[in-house]
Amino acid sequence: MRALLFQTYERISASYWFLPSVMAPFAALLAFVLIQVDLRLPPDFYGHSAFLFAAQPDGARAVLSAIGGSMIGVAGTVFSVTMATVVFASGSYGPRLLTNFMNDRGNQVTLGVFVATFVYSMLVLRSVRDAAEGAALFVPNTAVFGAIILALGSIAVLIYFIHHVPSNIHISNVIAGIAHALLDEIGDRFPKDIGEGADDTLTQAHLPDGLNKGLDERTAGTVAILAARSGYAQVIDDVSLMKIAKERDIVIRLSCQPGSFVHPGLVLFTVWPARKVDDDLHDALLATVALGNARTPAQDILFLFDELVEIAGRALSPGVNDPFTAVTCIDWLSAAFSELAGRRTPGAFRMDDDGVPRIIVEPHGFAEYLDHAFGRLRQYAARDRIAGARFIEALTSVVGACGRRIDIESLRQQKAALLALAAEELPEPSFRPIAEAAERFDRAAAQAAARRL
Template sequence: MKVQLFKYWDALRTSFWFIPAIMVFGAVVLSAVAIQADHLAKGEGWLASGWVFTGGPDGANAVLSIIAGSMTTIAGVVFSMTLVVLSLASSQLGPRLLRSFMRDPPTQVVLGTFVATFLYCVLVVLTIRRGDEDAFVPHLSVTLGVLLAVISLGVLIYFIHHVAISIQANQVVARVGHELIDVLERLFPETIGQGPAGESASAPDAAFLRRFDREAEPVCSSGDGYLQFIDADALMALAVRDDVVVRLECHPGHYVVAGGPLLRVWPTGKRGDKLAREVNAAFALGNQRTSGQDIEFALYELVEIAVRALSPGINDPFTAIACVDRLGSALCRLATREMPSPYRHDSEGTLRVIAPSPSFPTMLDAAFDQIRQHGRTNVAVSIRLMETLVLITAFAHRPADRAAILQHAEMIRRGAWLSFAEQEDREALEKPYRAVKQALASPAP
C-alpha cells in the first residue's frame, strides 16, 4: 500500500493539474468568503475606504467579465509557451527530462493562478443581482478580483522570465544536478532493517549463502514494467511474520517481466498465493523509471544531456563539461558515504532481508562510461573527465573505490592516445592523469 502511495505522489508531482486543482479549490473558497463578507457588511463600510469598487451591477459585471476573458486568453498563451518549452527540451536535451520540467513548481503555480482567477471572477459574477429591492453588488469581491488580475499580470511577467531562464542549458543541467544530490542525500546511507543503532549488519557465513542459493524458491512478478519503488518495511514485516529470509532479485530501475523473480525465499515450503500477493503489493511497477529510489536514473539524466551535446548534430562540448562537473559533485559526496550493508536484520538481530545495493564503482561506471565513449575524440571533455577524477580521488577512501577511479583514468588515457592526433593534446591530458596517479599513491583520506 505504501509503495502505491509513493507512486501516486510521484505522479502527482509531475502533473500539470494537481497544484492548479488546489488553487482552483482555493478560488472557490475565497469567492465564498468574500461574498459572505459583502453580505455581512451590506457594502456600506467598504465604500468609505476609497480603494473599493463603487460601481453598479453593470459595471461590476463588465469588470469581472473582462478579467475572466483575459485570464482564459493568457492561460492559453501560457499553455502554448509551456508546450514549446517541453518540445525543445525533448528534442535538444532528451525526452526523459520532460518529467523535470513538468515537476517545476513555478510553472504549475502560474497555470493555477490564471485558471483560479478566471473561476473566481465567474463565481462572483453569478452573485450580482439587478433590481430596485434585491439588488446586490459584491463591491469587496469585485475589488479582490481586480487585485487578482493585477497579481496575474505580475505572474505572467515572471513566467516569461522563468521560461527564458529555464530553457538555458546550464540552468537545466544545474536543476538536474540538484535533483541528483537530493536523491543521493535521501538514499544514502541506507538504514532499513538494521535494527537498533550500533547493531552490526554482519554477513552470514558462506555455507548459509551456498545453501540459500541451492534451496531458495522464487516469488514471481504478476506484471511487467520498470520497478519504481520497493516497500522495504513491508518486506521486513513479511519475513519476520513467516520466519524466513528473502533476497531481492531486482532493484529500482530494473525492468521486470511477468513471471520473473522479484525475490527468493528460504526456507522452502513457505511460498504460497498469499505470500505472492503480499510480495507483489510491496513492489510498484510503472511505464518508466523514476528517481524516487533509483539513483542511477538521476545519473543517467545528466549523462543523456552530455551524450546528446557530444553528438555531431549538436556538437556542444561546453554543456557536456557542465554535466561532468555536476556528476563529479555528486560522486564526491557518494564517495564519503558508507555503503549500506546488503544484509538487513530485524530488531532481534536475525537476518531477514538480503538487498544488494549500488556501489560507488557501479555509480562511477554509470556516470562516466558513456561520456568517455562518446567524448574520446574531444580534447576538452577528456581533460575535464580526468580533472574530475582528480577531484573525486580526494574524497575516496575505500580501496575498491580508488581502484575504480584508477581504472577510469587508464581508460580515458588510452582512448586519448588512440584518438588525439596532436602530441600537445596528449600531453595536456597527461598532467591531470599524473595528478590522479599521485593522489591515489597517497594514503586514503
C-alpha cells in the first residue's frame, strides 16, 4: 500500500491539474470569507476613499469582470506556452525528460494562480446586488479590493513565468537540474540502504544456497514470487519489505531494482523458508512493488545517469553536432562519480534491528555505475575530438576522489576502451589531443595508486 501511495504522490507531483485544483477551492473559500466580512461591515466603513470604495455596483462589476476575463485568457496562454515548452523539450532533449518539466513547480503554480484568481473574481461578482425589488444594495468592497490584490499578484507571477520558461529550457539548466538530483540521490543512497548493512562474508554462511548461489528453489527450500503483470518497477517499498520479513521471520532475496522491467513469469522475490509462504505473504510482497508504464527518477538512480547520457548522445549525433553540450554532461557526470567514489557501496545483505539477515539485494557498485554511464557514452565521445578529450579529463578528475585501487582500475579500463575506439574512429591529428589526455590520466592514476599503497 505504501508503494502505491508513493507512486500516486509522484504522479500527482508531475501533473498540471493538482495544484490548480487545490488553489481554486481555496480561492472560493477566500471569496466566501471576505463577502461575509463585507456583510457585517457598515456601508461607510471605508469612508470616502475612491480607491477602496466602489460607489456603485456597476463599477464593482466592471472591475471584477475585467479581472476574471483577463485571468482566464492569460491562463489559456500560459497553458499553451507550457505545452509548447514540453514539446520542444521532448524533441530536443529526449522524451524521457518530460517528467522533469512536468514536475516543475513554477509552471504548476503559475497556472494555479490564474485559475484561482478567475474563480475568486466570478464568485465575488455574483454577490454584487443593485437596489431593486426591495433588496438592499450590496457592494463587497473588501472582496473587490481582494480581487485587485490577486490581480496584481497574478501580474507578478506572469512576469516570473516569462522569465522562468526560457530559463527552464536552457540546456545548461536542464543538465544541472538532472545532475543535482543525481547528486542528492547518491548522498541519500550511499552508504545507507535497506535496513542495516552487514558483512557479506559472515552473513552468507547462514543463508540457504538457493538464495546466495541461485540453485534450484525446490532443493534449497525456497519459493519464487513471480510478477503478476507487466511494467517498470517505479517504487519498491523497502520499509514494508523489511517489516514483512521480520514479522514472518523469513529471508527475502530481491531480484529487481527500481527501473527494472518486469512481466508475468519473472521472479521478483525469492523467499526462504518455503513453508512460511502463503497467499497473504504472496500478495503482501507483490504490494511492495508499484509498477508503471515508464521509468521515473524517484528511486531509479540509473534513470538519472541515462538522462545525462541521452542528452550527450543526442548532442554528439551528426544531425546536431554540439560537442559542448556533451562536455557539460560529462562535467556533471565527473562530479557525480567524484561524489560516488568517496562513499562505501552497501553490502548485499540487509539486517533488521536485531541483527538478523532479512533481505538480500543486488547493489550496484562504483564499477557498475561507471560502465553504465561512461561505458554507454563512450561510443559517442570516441567520434569527437572535443568530447573524447573531455571524456578522459573527466576520468582524470575522478581519480583523485577514489579511495580504492579497484575504483582506479575501473577508471583505467574506461580510459583504455575509449582510447582504442577513438584510434579507430578519428584521424591522427584529431586523435592526438585524446592521446595526450590519456597520458595525463596515466600519470594521475599512478600517483593516486602510489598514495594508497
